[in-house]
Structures are given as C-alpha cells and as structure tokens.
Amino acid sequence: MYEPLLKHLARFIRITESEREILISNLRYKKVDKKGYLLKQGQICSGNFFVLSGCVRMFTITANGTEQIVQFGITGWWISDYHSFENNVPSDYYIQAVEDSEIAIITRSVCDDLFQQIPQLNNYFRKMMQRAYVASLKKIELLLCTSAEDRFHQFTTDFPEFVQRIPQYMLASFLGFTPEFLSMLRAKNKSVNNS
Amino acid sequence: MYEPLLKHLARFIRITESEREILISNLRYKKVDKKGYLLKQGQICSGNFFVLSGCVRMFTITANGTEQIVQFGITGWWISDYHSFENNVPSDYYIQAVEDSEIAIITRSVCDDLFQQIPQLNNYFRKMMQRAYVASLKKIELLLCTSAEDRFHQFTTDFPEFVQRIPQYMLASFLGFTPEFLSMLRAKNKSVNNS
Numbered sequence: 001m002y003e004p005l006l007k008h009l010a011r012f013i014r015i016t017e018s019e020r021e022i023l024i025s026n027l028r029y030k031k032v033d034k035k036g037y038l039l040k041q042g043q044i045c046s047g048n049f050f051v052l053s054g055c056v057r058m059f060t061i062t063a064n065g066t067e068q069i070v071q072f073g074i075t076g077w078w079i080s081d082y083h084s085f086e087n088n089v090p091s092d093y094y095i096q097a098v099e100d101s102e103i104a105i106i107t108r109s110v111c112d113d114l115f116q117q118i119p120q121l122n123n124y125f126r127k128m129m130q131r132a133y134v135a136s137l138k139k140i141e142l143l144l145c146t147s148a149e150d151r152f153h154q155f156t157t158d159f160p161e162f163v164q165r166i167p168q169y170m171l172a173s174f175l176g177f178t179p180e181f182l183s184m185l186r187a188k189n190k191s192v193n194n195s
Numbered sequence: 196m197y198e199p200l201l202k203h204l205a206r207f208i209r210i211t212e213s214e215r216e217i218l219i220s221n222l223r224y225k226k227v228d229k230k231g232y233l234l235k236q237g238q239i240c241s242g243n244f245f246v247l248s249g250c251v252r253m254f255t256i257t258a259n260g261t262e263q264i265v266q267f268g269i270t271g272w273w274i275s276d277y278h279s280f281e282n283n284v285p286s287d288y289y290i291q292a293v294e295d296s297e298i299a300i301i302t303r304s305v306c307d308d309l310f311q312q313i314p315q316l317n318n319y320f321r322k323m324m325q326r327a328y329v330a331s332l333k334k335i336e337l338l339l340c341t342s343a344e345d346r347f348h349q350f351t352t353d354f355p356e357f358v359q360r361i362p363q364y365m366l367a368s369f370l371g372f373t374p375e376f377l378s379m380l381r382a383k384n385k386s387v388n389n390s
Contacts, residue, residue, distance in 0.1 A: 062340040070332050070339075083329045086322075115318070122317035123310070127281075129324030134278045136331040137265050143338045144265075144371040145257040176339040 001029060004052045005104050008076050012127050013120045023121075026114050028105040032056070032097040039095040045084035047105040051075050054101025057170060060092050069173040072098070074162065078128055098166055148177045152185050196224060199247045200299050203271050207322050208315045218316075221309050223300040227251070227292040234290040240279035242300040246270050249296025252365060255287050264368040267293070269357065273323055293361055343372045347380050 002024055009015065015023070028047070032038060032054075039045050041061065049056070051073045058071040058079055070093070073079035084091035085108060106114060115121050142151050155175060156163045163171060172182040197219055204210065210218070223242070227233060227249075234240050236256065244251070246268045253266040253274055265288070268274035279286035280303060301309060310316050337346050350370060351358045358366060367377040 060336060060340075068336060068340045070336050082325045086325065119314050119317070122314070122321050126317050126321040126324055129321055129328050130277050130281065133324050133328040133331060136328060136335060139335055140331060140338065141255060141263060141265050143335065145255075145263045 001102075002027060002052070002104055004075060005050050008050075009124060013124045015118060015120055019118045019120070022117050023114070026106070026110045028107060030103045030105055032101045032103060034097055034100050036097045037094060038097070038103065039081060039084075039091055039093060041092060041094055042090050043084075044088055045081040045091045045093075045095075046109075047107050048078055048080040048082075048085060048111070049073065049095065050078050050104040050106075052102040052104055054103075055098040055165065056095055056101055056103075057098050057166075057174075058093050058095045059173070060094070067173055069170055072162070072166070072174065078125075078132075082129075098170065143176060148175070148181065149185060151175055152177075152182070153189075156189075196297075197222060197247070197299055199270060200245050203245075204319060208319045210313060210315055214313045214315070217312050218309070221301070221305045223302060225298045225300055227296045227298060229292055229295050231292045232289060233292070233298065234276060234279075234286055234288060236287060236289055237285050238279075239283055240276040240286045240288075240290075241304075242302050243273055243275040243277075243280060243306070244268065244290065245273050245299040245301075247297040247299055249298075250293040250360065251290055251296055251298075252293050252361075252369075253288050253290045254368070255289070262368055264365055267357070267361070267369065273320075273327075277324075293365065338371060343370070343376065344380060346370055347377070348384075351384075 005027075006020065009023075030038075038047065038049055038056065039058075053075055056073045056079060057069050058073070058081070059067045059069040062068050071079060073095075079095060081091040081093045081095070083089070084093075088108075142154060146154065152175060155171075168182055168186075169179045172179045175182070200222075201215065204218075225233075233242065233244055233251065234253075248270055251268045251274060252264050253268070253276070254262045254264040257263050266274060268290075274290060276286040276288045276290070278284070279288075283303075337349060341349065347370060350366075363377055363381075364374045367374045370377070
C-alpha cells in the first residue's frame with residue numbers, strides 16, 4: 001500500500017531492507033474522502049502527508065473571508081504546514097482532499113525517532129524541501145512578473161493534466177484570479193484553438 | 196572568519212570537533228564588493244552561499260527587461276539557485292551584493308563529499324530548506340491575498356531594520372510594486388505617524 005512512497009524514495013536515496021521495515025512500521029495510512037480534512041486552521045499540524053493517490057489542497061481563509069489556496073499535493077508530493085509541524089504552534093491553514101485520496105503520514109510523535117533510525121531520510125527530505133522551495137520561488141516570480149493571462153498559459157502548458165483535474169474555482173484561487181476571469185480566459189483560449 | 200556560520204549551525208545541529216575541521220577546510224571564503232556578482236544568468240550556479248556579513252539579492256530579468264528580485268540574503272541566510280546547483284543547468288538568476296559582503300561558499304565540487312563526511316549537514320539543510328519554503332509560501336499568500344499597501348505594512352512591521360537598509364527601488368521590486376508607488380506609501384505612512 002505504500003508502494004508509491006517507496007518508489008519515490010528510491011529515486012533519491014538508498015535504504016536497507018531493515019530501514020524499509022522501520023519506515024513502514026512507523027507510517028500511518030489514511031483514506032480521506034473528497035472534502036475530508038487532514039488539518040484545520042487552529043489545530044497543530046501533527047503530520048507530514050505523502051499523497052499516495054488522489055489530490056489535496058492547502059488553503060487559508062483570508063481577512064475578507066475567502067479561501068486562498070497556496071499549495072496542491074498530488075501523487076508523489078509531500079504536503080504539510082511545516083511551520084506548525086516543526087514549532088508545535090497552531091496552523092493558519094486547512095489541508096483538504098479535493099478527490100478521494102490515500103495518504104501516508106509521518107506523525108510528529110515518530111518523526112524525530114525515525115530520522116534518528118534512518119539518517120538518510122534527512123537527505124531525502126532536504127531534497128524534497130529544496131524542490132518545494134524552488135517551485136515556490138518560481139511561483140513568486142510568476143506572480144510578480146507575468147500578467148494573469150500569461151500565468152494561466154504557463155500553468156496549463158506545465159501541468160495540462162492537473163488543469164483538467166481540479167475544479168475551476170480552485171485553479172482560479174491558486175493562480176490568484178477570480179473564477180469569472182478564469183472562465184473568460186478559458187473561453188478565449190478555446191476560441192483561439194478552434195479558429 | 197566563519198564564526199557566524201558555525202554559530203548558526205550550532206543552533207540546529209551538533210557536530211564533532213573533527214567534523215568542524217572538515218567543514219572549515221571545505222568552505223571557500225569570498226569578499227564581494229557592493230554590486231559584485233556571485234552568479235549571473237546563464238551560468239551554472241556553482242555554490243551554496245552563506246552570508247557572513249552584508250546583504251545580497253537574487254533577481255531575474257523579466258521579459259520586458261526589468262529586474263525582478265525574488266530573494267534577499269542577509270547575515271545568517273543561505274542563498275543559491277538550488278535548481279541550477281542541483282541539476283547542473285544554466286541559471287535564470289543573478290545573485291549580486293547589495294552591500295560589501297562576506298560569503299562562505301560550499302561549492303558543488305565538494306558538496307557531495309561534505310554531506311557524506313558530515314551526515315548531520317543533511318539535517319541542517321533540511322531545516323534550512325524547510326524554513327525557506329515556509330517563508331516563500333507565506334510570501335505567496337501575501338501576494339495573493341493582501342493589497343500592496345497591507346503588504347508594505349506587514350513587511351515593515353516584520354523586518355523594520357531591513358527596510359531601512361536596502362535601496363527603495365529594490366524593496367519595491369521585491370514587494371511587487373513600482374518605486375513611485377512605494378514612495379507614495381512611505382509618504383502616507385510618515386504623515387500618519389506624524390499626525
């Protein structure tokens with residue numbers, strides 16, 4: 001059941017058979033139905049979540065009461081509020097399933113022990129955090145440097161399958177525009193492609 | 196000369212005296228004059244840079260020819276184009292000194308060996324990358340959810356010293372508005388504080 005995670009791990013680090021057993025025995029498996037939550041605002045984030053299948057989103061509620069999505073997680077991605085997780089403070093975020101999803105969890109209660117027992121996990125998560133950081137810097141650059149229209153095109157080119165998969169209003173929130181503006185862009189795009 | 200780095204390290208991990216010696220013997224020290232470069236667009240980023248003193252900025256040149264700052268590094272921060280560094284590909288970014296700066300460098304040529312010899316460095320950099328990722332997610336949220344004016348106030352509240360230190364046009368670029376708009380906000384702020 002943890003095969004997607006073990007395969008992912010093998011792309012970055014090598015662990016022994018006994019380390020593999022230790023890892024598996026420390027993971028928690030969770031099925032989350034669509035719209036189910038892994039974390040709610042105000043809770044202390046107690047897990048680092050690996051998406052085995054499905055899709056989840058991380059969002060906050062802004063001052064004016066709207067949802068702002070800051071991150072998605074699809075198969076092969078780790079997602080968590082690392083600030084809350086690491087510092088044991090209440091989270092500003094929600095993590096919610098966009099589709100029925102299967103999640104492997106490293107809980108805070110086993111985390112330190114696990115890193116002690118499998119030091120290579122530090123190497124793995126260093127790489128994971130680095131990739132996430134690089135991706136978020138790229139997003140900052142997109143937000144600051146490109147028009148909403150260019151941002152939309154860039155995103156649909158980079159992640160075509162993803163754009164088909166998630167609801168429109170979520171994509172709009174993630175890219176920082178209104179659902180109406182996104183509909184207009186999609187219609188324009190369609191008419192260009194059909195012409 | 197590496198004291199700020201060794202102190203920083205000690206806040207997160209413990210290394211032995213001999214590991215400390217190994218680390219120091221593998222670091223490179225560089226003085227960069229104000230406006231000097233650690234990296235230019237098109238080069239492969241060959242170092243992970245720790246700011247011992249001074250201040251550097253990481254920026255790209257956008258399609259319309261303007262500079263877009265995506266990151267600053269002040270004393271105690273690591274900065275690099277990790278995508279270029281890790282994947283051996285040309286960088287989209289420049290890293291330039293904003294002030295005369297002193298830098299400790301882990302070059303790509305010693306990096307793998309160093310992590311092998313001091314495995315705890317994986318733990319340290321996992322935490323560094325995690326903090327950088329958390330900060331950049333927070334910035335994405337600020338860019339998407341808050342008005343330029345609120346963004347400015349948030350930033351000046353969180354980093355008052357920093358706002359005094361860097362040139363206005365750089366702060367404007369980092370926060371995503373024009374220098375003129377920033378001047379207007381500062382003038383408005385001043386008149387509110389004086390009234």
